[in-house]
Amino acid sequence: MNNQPTTWFKAAPVSAFPENGGACVKYNDKQIAVFHFKQLDKWYATDNECPHKHQMALSRGMIGDQQGHPKVACPFHKKTFSLETGLNLQGEDYCINVYPVKIEDGFVFIGI
Amino acid sequence: MTQPLKVVVVGNGMVGYKFCEKLLTKVGGGLFSITVIGEEPRPAYDRVHLSAYFSGTSVEELTMAPASWYAEHGIQLLTGECVVKIDPAAHYVQTHTGLQIPYDKLVLATGSGAFVPSVPGVEKEGVFVYRTIEDLDAIIGYSKGATRAAVIGGGLLGLEAAKATLDLGLETHVVEFAPRLMPRQLDAAGAGMLKRKMEALGIQIHLNKNTSHFDGGAAVARLSFADGTSLEVDMVVISAGIRPRDELAKQAGLAVGPRGGIMVNDELQTSDTDIYAIGECALHKGMIYGLVAPGYEMAEVVAKNLTILSSNGETTIVPSLGERGLFKAFDMSTKLKLIGVDVASFGEPFCEQTPHDTIIVEDKLKGIYKRLNVTTDGKYLLGGILVGEAENYNMLLQTVKNRLVLPPNPEDLVLPARKGDGASAGAGIADLPDEASICSCENITKGAICQAIEEHNLPDVAAIKKCTKAGTGCGGCVPMLSDLLTETLKKQGKVVKKVLCEHFDYSRQEMYHLIQTSGTRTYDEVVAKFGKGCGCEVCKPAVASMLASIYNDVIAKQAVIQDTNDRFMANIQRGGTYSVVPRVPGGEITPEQLIALGTVAKKYDLYCKITGGQRVDLFGARVEQLPFIWEELLEVGFESGHAYGKSLRTVKSCVGSTWCRFGVQDAVGFAIRVENRYKGIRSPHKLKSAVSGCTRECAEAQSKDFGIIATEKGWNLYVCGNGGIKPQHALLLASDLDDETCLKYIDRFLMFYIKTAEPLQRTATWFNKLEGGMEYLRDVIINDSLGIAAELEQELQYLVDTYHDEWRVAVETPEIRARFSHFVNVEEPDPTLEFVEMRGQKRPADW
Ligand SMILES: Cc1cc2nc3c(=O)[nH]c(=O)nc-3n(C[C@H](O)[C@H](O)[C@H](O)COP(=O)(O)OP(=O)(O)OC[C@H]3O[C@@H](n4cnc5c(N)ncnc54)[C@H](O)[C@@H]3O)c2cc1C
Numbered sequence A: 001m002n003n004q005p006t007t008w009f010k011a012a013p014v015s016a017f018p019e020n021g022g023a024c025v026k027y028n029d030k031q032i033a034v035f036h037f038k039q040l041d042k043w044y045a046t047d048n049e050c051p052h053k054h055q056m057a058l059s060r061g062m063i064g065d066q067q068g069h070p071k072v073a074c075p076f077h078k079k080t081f082s083l084e085t086g087l088n089l090q091g092e093d094y095c096i097n098v099y100p101v102k103i104e105d106g107f108v109f110i111g112i
Numbered sequence B: 001m002t003q004p005l006k007v008v009v010v011g012n013g014m015v016g017y018k019f020c021e022k023l024l025t026k027v028g029g030g031l032f033s034i035t036v037i038g039e040e041p042r043p044a045y046d047r048v049h050l051s052a053y054f055s056g057t058s059v060e061e062l063t064m065a066p067a068s069w070y071a072e073h074g075i076q077l078l079t080g081e082c083v084v085k086i087d088p089a090a091h092y093v094q095t096h097t098g099l100q101i102p103y104d105k106l107v108l109a110t111g112s113g114a115f116v117p118s119v120p121g122v123e124k125e126g127v128f129v130y131r132t133i134e135d136l137d138a139i140i141g142y143s144k145g146a147t148r149a150a151v152i153g154g155g156l157l158g159l160e161a162a163k164a165t166l167d168l169g170l171e172t173h174v175v176e177f178a179p180r181l182m183p184r185q186l187d188a189a190g191a192g193m194l195k196r197k198m199e200a201l202g203i204q205i206h207l208n209k210n211t212s213h214f215d216g217g218a219a220v221a222r223l224s225f226a227d228g229t230s231l232e233v234d235m236v237v238i239s240a241g242i243r244p245r246d247e248l249a250k251q252a253g254l255a256v257g258p259r260g261g262i263m264v265n266d267e268l269q270t271s272d273t274d275i276y277a278i279g280e281c282a283l284h285k286g287m288i289y290g291l292v293a294p295g296y297e298m299a300e301v302v303a304k305n306l307t308i309l310s311s312n313g314e315t316t317i318v319p320s321l322g323e324r325g326l327f328k329a330f331d332m333s334t335k336l337k338l339i340g341v342d343v344a345s346f347g348e349p350f351c352e353q354t355p356h357d358t359i360i361v362e363d364k365l366k367g368i369y370k371r372l373n374v375t376t377d378g379k380y381l382l383g384g385i386l387v388g389e390a391e392n393y394n395m396l397l398q399t400v401k402n403r404l405v406l407p408p409n410p411e412d413l414v415l416p417a418r419k420g421d422g423a424s425a426g427a428g429i430a431d432l433p434d435e436a437s438i439c440s441c442e443n444i445t446k447g448a449i450c451q452a453i454e455e456h457n458l459p460d461v462a463a464i465k466k467c468t469k470a471g472t473g474c475g476g477c478v479p480m481l482s483d484l485l486t487e488t489l490k491k492q493g494k495v496v497k498k499v500l501c502e503h504f505d506y507s508r509q510e511m512y513h514l515i516q517t518s519g520t521r522t523y524d525e526v527v528a529k530f531g532k533g534c535g536c537e538v539c540k541p542a543v544a545s546m547l548a549s550i551y552n553d554v555i556a557k558q559a560v561i562q563d564t565n566d567r568f569m570a571n572i573q574r575g576g577t578y579s580v581v582p583r584v585p586g587g588e589i590t591p592e593q594l595i596a597l598g599t600v601a602k603k604y605d606l607y608c609k610i611t612g613g614q615r616v617d618l619f620g621a622r623v624e625q626l627p628f629i630w631e632e633l634l635e636v637g638f639e640s641g642h643a644y645g646k647s648l649r650t651v652k653s654c655v656g657s658t659w660c661r662f663g664v665q666d667a668v669g670f671a672i673r674v675e676n677r678y679k680g681i682r683s684p685h686k687l688k689s690a691v692s693g694c695t696r697e698c699a700e701a702q703s704k705d706f707g708i709i710a711t712e713k714g715w716n717l718y719v720c721g722n723g724g725i726k727p728q729h730a731l732l733l734a735s736d737l738d739d740e741t742c743l744k745y746i747d748r749f750l751m752f753y754i755k756t757a758e759p760l761q762r763t764a765t766w767f768n769k770l771e772g773g774m775e776y777l778r779d780v781i782i783n784d785s786l787g788i789a790a791e792l793e794q795e796l797q798y799l800v801d802t803y804h805d806e807w808r809v810a811v812e813t814p815e816i817r818a819r820f821s822h823f824v825n826v827e828e829p830d831p832t833l834e835f836v837e838m839r840g841q842k843r844p845a846d847w
């Protein structure tokens, strides 16, 4: 996890992202999944690649919470990951990178 | 504080790892400084489930604990480092790179290697052993150019290896020296039954064969046997037993057995008291234990004794820590974890020395052989053998271990449950004493598990595994964990209600009713009104399905609550592309439509396959291509086939009376009518159907959720059949129906199922849980015993009337169409997609 983002990448306008779901943005050679929890007004960003079978799929996964903790489920085999820490929530040994997100002037920025 | 005791472990296999874990839990860090040296390139992994690697389980999933675990617990882990020398006098070990590591106490956990007989030609290419991930990688690699494999050795491991080569697509032979398979676990009759079972799987068995040489050039091409016969093969896996890795111990001058193995006493000390040996390398009272559970027990004994030692200087006993552990002879019961063949032997399978009587049940037709050895007074079980059906293995093993008194008719333990008998015979899990060891790998008792369930309110088996570690070894006890959970919850007076998930305290049936009566139409409303939190991947698609079954709105309007297939209205496939299946009602298709399919497939470079449901599946479409593909398909009259949805797939049909000389009704015509009536309806799970034109049943209607078979007078309607994992024949609901009545009954049946099933429950499973069975179902559907028939028909008619082709809606609605793109900030396809060529078409590259 990167606490001190060096760059804020201007990804796309807020309206490009679904409410209570995810979408994928491209940053150089990277694919980043962005998720928006509407009721909580919270945004999260993670790698789009699922570490389980290396599928570019997390942005197409369903989001939700486990005991109040935000998560995403990979559409392939339903491995779930914390959107805050990137850890696998089934206790398995892989995780994803998470990135900070900020909203400014109607745009989504991702800290890389 | 004294210096921490320097403990060095040689070998980072299953037992070496378990030893570290146990040492840590005894006292935590501080008392010891631990170094583990392993020769394999990665940290210890689950060798017992090695074969799962073939079916896609990753190395990470097999790993016992990641390298970070060792670091976090202050253990120095050296992988890829082989210990080549012990200096017992100077108390250090030396590795192949020259590293010298001093120790106070040394633990040898070097395991064993495959025993490779010195047969001429054994060094040829294409000859493998089956022990490590590297071995498996080599086998997988070589198998691509091979067609016939022989496994040498018909024991537990050999048969597992044989199943693996069979699954790799090779013609598979097993060559066994003894006159029967698994000679150490099975008697002649049991082994005979197992042989038939293996042959039925497609594995050829050769007994009484002594391999005298491997022939061929650089690579193996043939096995020659001592009896003059031979077998052509291009690949060999040797699984002829294990050889303890005692070479290091020998070099250090420690006592080893005449046939290998490092000699240890009851405290598992070798002939040098500062050096211990545990796991498969240790020879205890003349026994090498080739199983993981005794190895774990050895790890426990040494961990305990070292803890006592280090907290206490030398030898006196610390009361709080209890007495020093001693390793006792261990139970060698085993269950083969092959898929498709149940085999187990437990306790004393042969009873060669103990006076006993045997109970034998043999059913050649079903391929079942069961043998119980009972004390001569008929009171206690001594052991036994199970082939073909081993469901009772765990209970029988516990009956032996805990010396439970047998019921008056012990044969009931192995006979199929008698009809109408009510309670199952023999001891149930409730009869086991609290001290009964449930998980023998981790040595966890029934009492400990029940206590953990109560104290920590453990909700499911996964939580029990995490909290107690039970079930994390060989996994054999998992079914018992589940029984214990139900038992314990029941005892606490907790009703085990099937709620949707943590976000909703209602069953699906209750939710259905709540949504319908409250008129809530979106997931957000439903969760706000009846649930809590933000939902999850379980309740979102479940609610989406119910909303669709009730209102039949366009599902794409709430795309983010749909499973990925429903979100993009196509089936996601390996690699992340999608497949497209247009509806072909009844399997009837015009030449124009066929041409259009070909044209589209060529234009978008899609892989084509005819499905089992009489349709064409086009694979490899990128997400942004989907609307364009559909635009072209819609033009020639295709509609969504809902292959992606939990909804009606195909109504398969035979040609029936229009072409077939046996046909008595127009099967295709009726199939088309049925398919068009129920298409697009969302249900708890997918629905399959078929119509056959006569009793010859060429459309296989009896394997469907609802199937229709023509009679001279009309149609017979069958329901709740299933193919898939657990095939089940559909049962006759009503016979000789006219078209209208047949549809009326299907209407009622489907709606009743849709309203009352659990999420993702197929009709067959739903039916199996339905109290009252077919008689009850018939009463509801035909005699309207609940007085809901009219309502069911009405609700179903609403769904028929509101049918819309969701792909047409998607293509024609710009907001929906715009969502079909991989990135939202650039218009580019996913650059990571990769395909390879196969038989003239494409397929995704391997994962
Ligand atoms: C395919 C397969 C299926 C099995 N199925 C079952 C089953 O169903 N049930 C069951 O109970 N058991 C089963 N077993 C047996 C079980 O895996 C073993 O009993 C268990 O792994 C023994 O653990 P261990 O730590 O003693 O040895 P190992 O797991 O073999 O570990 C020993 C480790 O020490 C390393 N080593 C050796 N010498 C040195 C050295 N000089 N320096 C550094 N490192 C060294 C080795 O490379 C190895 O990594 C199966 C085994 C196989 C291969």
Ligand code: SF4
Pocket (backbone or CB within 6 Å): B654, B655, B656, B657, B660, B661, B662, B663, B664, B667, B692, B693, B694, B695, B696, B697, B698, B699
């Ligand atoms: S089920 Fe009967 S009608 Fe249909 S193809 Fe078979 S034989 Fe012919």
Ligand code: SF4
Pocket (backbone or CB within 6 Å): none
């Ligand atoms: S049986 Fe079904 S799930 Fe299994 S590989 Fe075939 S299509 Fe996939």
Ligand code: FES
Pocket (backbone or CB within 6 Å): A050, A051, A052, A053, A054, A055, A074, A075, A076, A077, A078, A079
């Ligand atoms: S690829 Fe993500 S769960 Fe398997």
